[in-house]
Amino acid sequence: MNILDILFPKNCLECKRPGKYICGTCLGKVEHAKLVCPVCKKYSFIGATHSFCVNKFSLDGMHSFYKYDGVIRKAILALKYRFAHSIAEELVNCLDVKKLAFKEAILVPIPLHKHRENWRGFNQAAVLGKILAEKAGWRFNENLLLRLTDSTPQVKLGREERLRNIRGIFAAIKPRDEQERVLRGKLLDKTIIIFDDVWTTGATIAEACRVLKKAGAKEVWGMSVART
Ligand SMILES: [Zn+2]
Ligand SMILES: [Zn+2]
Numbered sequence: 295m296n297i298l299d300i301l302f303p304k305n306c307l308e309c310k311r312p313g314k315y316i317c318g319t320c321l322g323k324v325e326h327a328k329l330v331c332p333v334c335k336k337y338s339f340i341g342a343t344h345s346f347c348v349n350k351f352s353l354d355g356m357h358s359f360y361k362y363d364g365v366i367r368k369a370i371l372a373l374k375y376r377f378a379h380s381i382a383e384e385l386v387n388c389l390d391v392k393k394l395a396f397k398e399a400i401l402v403p404i405p406l407h408k409h410r411e412n413w414r415g416f417n418q419a420a421v422l423g424k425i426l427a428e429k430a431g432w433r434f435n436e437n438l439l440l441r442l443t444d445s446t447p448q449v450k451l452g453r454e455e456r457l458r459n460i461r462g463i464f465a466a467i468k469p470r471d472e473q474e475r476v477l478r479g480k481l482l483d484k485t486i487i488i489f490d491d492v493w494t495t496g497a498t499i500a501e502a503c504r505v506l507k508k509a510g511a512k513e514v515w516g517m518s519v520a521r522t
Contacts, residue, residue, distance in 0.1 A: 308365035309374055313419055315372070315416070316384045320365035327521040332356035332496055340395075341515075351504040354513050358493050358521035366520050370410045372490050373418045384422050385519060391430040394514070399485040401427040401434050402506070404498060405441040405464070422519065423489040435481060438509075439488075440465045460501045466509035481513045493518035 306317035331338035331353065333347035342355040356424050360366045403423035420436060427434040442465055469475040488502045499516040506514055 306380075307368040314384060315381050315389060316365050316369055323403040324364040324366045325361045327358035327361050330356070332500065332516055335496070339408060351507040353488075353503045353516050354520075355397065355514040356493070356496070356499070358392065358518045360520045362492055362522040370418075370520060373421070373491070378416065378421060380419070382418070382425055386422060386425040386429055388515075389426060389429075389519065391426070394430070396432065396485050396487065398428070399430075399432040399479055399487050399515075400438075401430075401432050401487045401489050401517075402435060402438050402502075403434075404488065404490040405436070405439050406501060409432065414447055419490045422491055426489070432487065433484075437467055438478070438486075439507065440467050460497045463498075464505045466504050466505050482506070482509065484512075486511050486514045487517050488514060489517045491519050493521040497514065 300491050303312055304315055305312050306320055307315050308320040309317060311319075321448070329338060329341040330336060330352040331342070331344045331347050333343055333349075336344075338344055338355075340355065341357045343352055348354075362370070366385070366388070369381055372381055373385075389455060401423050403417065403420040406417040406419070424434050426432075442463055469478050488499050488506070490499055493499065493516070499518070501510075503514045503516065
């Protein structure tokens with residue numbers, strides 16, 4: 295037993311049972327997210343974008359593991375302030391990556407605006423994404439996408455405003471020399487997975503995808519732990 299476990303005993307974030315932050319009983323109560331096309335949000339096999347929904351810069355598919363509910367929701371919220379690393383590890387262990395068929399993929403977390411990253415200490419999409427990439431055998435890259443501005447919190451806006459608000463918040467990081475350009479070209483040839491903790495409207499991941507596809511990415515999927 296780890297000394298931290300003695301000092302700060304773990305209790306399930308939902309039912310308070312001792313042992314883990316996410317107990318098996320509470321996890322079993324959280325439904326899996328439905329697999330939907332990221333463009334029309336209707337059912338799609340494995341979450342791939344329907345052939346009739348595809349456009350030049352659209353996502354090729356989207357995978358969310360759970361509904362944003364119960365102990366999964368509590369764990370995501372708890373990441374913001376307590377024992378983030380152990381909770382993140384437990385959360386990633388709940389994600390069944392074996393069913394996903396990505397082989398040579400690169401996970402790119404949704405970047406956080408620099409000011410916010412400093413204030414809160416870390417970007418939780420990056421913390422979770424790094425552990426997930428390791429578990430799944432994917433590469434992890436934080437140097438493809440840059441966040442330019444901090445937009446008004448999404449929840450306060452209507453759907454139309456939300457889409458408008460998100461335009462231009464990301465940029466593809468430009469290579470500084472020939473060597474970086476070649477390296478980036480190789481990365482953009484692989485399957486890229488844009489990762490966020492929660493998928494709400496899909497606007498953020500879709501915008502990040504648009505930027506990477508404009509920069510030359512061939513295949514881009516979205517992924518989130520949960521979907522609201
Ligand atoms: Zn529990
Ligand atoms: Zn569709």
